[in-house]
Amino acid sequence: MGAGDFESRWLAPDVNAVWARFLNVTHRLEHQIDRRLQDHHGITHTQYEILVRLADSDERAMRMSDLADSIVTAKSAVTYQVNRLSEMGLVERNKCDRDNRGIWVKLTAAGVERLEQAAPCILSLVRELFLDAINCDQAAELDKLLEIWSDNLDAGAAEPPAEGR
Amino acid sequence: MGAGDFESRWLAPDVNAVWARFLNVTHRLEHQIDRRLQDHHGITHTQYEILVRLADSDERAMRMSDLADSIVTAKSAVTYQVNRLSEMGLVERNKCDRDNRGIWVKLTAAGVERLEQAAPCILSLVRELFLDAINCDQAAELDKLLEIWSDNLDAGAAEPPAEGR
DNA sequence: GTAGGATCGTTCGAAATTGAACCAGCCGGA
DNA sequence: TCCGGCTGGTTCAATTTCGAACGATCCTAC
Numbered sequence: 001m002g003a004g005d006f007e008s009r010w011l012a013p014d015v016n017a018v019w020a021r022f023l024n025v026t027h028r029l030e031h032q033i034d035r036r037l038q039d040h041h042g043i044t045h046t047q048y049e050i051l052v053r054l055a056d057s058d059e060r061a062m063r064m065s066d067l068a069d070s071i072v073t074a075k076s077a078v079t080y081q082v083n084r085l086s087e088m089g090l091v092e093r094n095k096c097d098r099d100n101r102g103i104w105v106k107l108t109a110a111g112v113e114r115l116e117q118a119a120p121c122i123l124s125l126v127r128e129l130f131l132d133a134i135n136c137d138q139a140a141e142l143d144k145l146l147e148i149w150s151d152n153l154d155a156g157a158a159e160p161p162a163e164g165r
Numbered sequence: 166m167g168a169g170d171f172e173s174r175w176l177a178p179d180v181n182a183v184w185a186r187f188l189n190v191t192h193r194l195e196h197q198i199d200r201r202l203q204d205h206h207g208i209t210h211t212q213y214e215i216l217v218r219l220a221d222s223d224e225r226a227m228r229m230s231d232l233a234d235s236i237v238t239a240k241s242a243v244t245y246q247v248n249r250l251s252e253m254g255l256v257e258r259n260k261c262d263r264d265n266r267g268i269w270v271k272l273t274a275a276g277v278e279r280l281e282q283a284a285p286c287i288l289s290l291v292r293e294l295f296l297d298a299i300n301c302d303q304a305a306e307l308d309k310l311l312e313i314w315s316d317n318l319d320a321g322a323a324e325p326p327a328e329g330r
Numbered sequence: 331g332t333a334g335g336a337t338c339g340t341t342c343g344a345a346a347t348t349g350a351a352c353c354a355g356c357c358g359g360a
Numbered sequence: 361t362c363c364g365g366c367t368g369g370t371t372c373a374a375t376t377t378c379g380a381a382c383g384a385t386c387c388t389a390c
Contacts, residue, residue, distance in 0.1 A: 016217075018304065019291050021311045023214070026191045027237035028318045046376085049188070052181070064339060072192035074378050079340060081376085101338045101385045126184050129317045134310060139183075141306040145299060146186045152294045153193045211346085230368060242347050244370060266355045266368050 029129060036125055041118040043090075046071065046081055048122065051090065051115045054107040061106035063096065090114055194294060201290055206283040208253075211236065211246055213287065216255065216280045219272040226271035228261065255279055 085091040090111035096102030255276035261267030
């Protein structure tokens with residue numbers, strides 16, 4: 001249904017309810033995962049995500065800004081967290097060959113080990129809370145939705161000044 | 166960068182990928198909304214959520230702890246944000262009749278007004294990014310998923326010490 | 331070459347979030 | 361009545377995040 005402008009009935013019942021539920025669920029999801037990670041593995045969710053992205057990459061290394069894009073945070077937050085991980089010895093900061101201003105963040109052996117401890121625990125939690133209980137059709141549907149949303153977000157980010165506010 | 170995985174279906178292969186995508190999408194979604202709110206309406210997403218919950222409630226008022234449950238944050242964060250909103254004159258802190266230790270947070274006229282300015286803008290963004298592009302079937306499917314996840318989260322939160330594995 | 335603009339990563343100050351400690355008021359049972 | 365435990369909210373220090381400003385490097389056009 002197109003029909004863009006409804007009047008000041010800003011609380012169209014469905015939109016608001018679904019959206020509120022969505023926010024509630026995603027927040028609680030992240031909260032539980034974060035807690036598990038901190039209690040059992042001594043790292044935050046953000047730090048865990050960094051380790052995962054590194055482990056998934058060729059050479060187990062990435063540039064700072066790719067890391068910032070991948071996770072979705074400000075660059076300064078990545079600097080902060082990578083320093084923290086470096087202090088813990090889970091990550092190594094090296095110069096980037098191709099680009100002298102770049103930093104090549106690399107997973108250390110200790111980093112791999114820590115991740116191998118944490119990942120099964122977290123993945124099983126993710127399955128338990130998020131994936132196990134939904135069937136294939138729902139999963140396929142979810143995947144479609146994620147793709148659509150992702151495209152929408154790309155488009156939305158591309159047109160910042162667009163149209164009459 | 167996704168690959169077409171049709172028959173491997175859903176199970177083992179890419180829990181990680183779907184989960185990563187989910188996180189990425191939700192973070193970007195919140196980020197864009199937050200930005201719009203701050204740029205155009207001078208409040209953060211958290212503050213906006215507080216105003217919305219209040220507006221949805223009878224008497225346009227709520228207890229602090231209900232607010233904390235509704236949004237998903239620590240109680241101290243609610244204290245902080247409600248103070249901030251109170252300084253802005255969008256919200257009023259009163260004693261609670263029934264319970265002397267309670268605080269009755271109430272939307273002011275200015276709060277209603279501010280919300281009525283912001284809400285259409287935000288809801289249309291939510292529709293644009295999140296809802297418009299999915300059809301009724303998908304929306305229904307999503308709603309089911311949200312319910313399942315919500316139940317899972319309730320169950321997961323209920324059993325803190327037990328660990329199957 | 332070289333100037334101009336974009337990109338990379340850090341630094342800094344301000345804001346937000348968290349968890350633990352804490353006080354005060356509620357509630358149940360002896 | 362009184363006493364322990366529970367709940368509602370606040371405070372405080374510590375952590376994390378953000379955005380803007382910055383120096384350095386890359387890149388393209390001239």
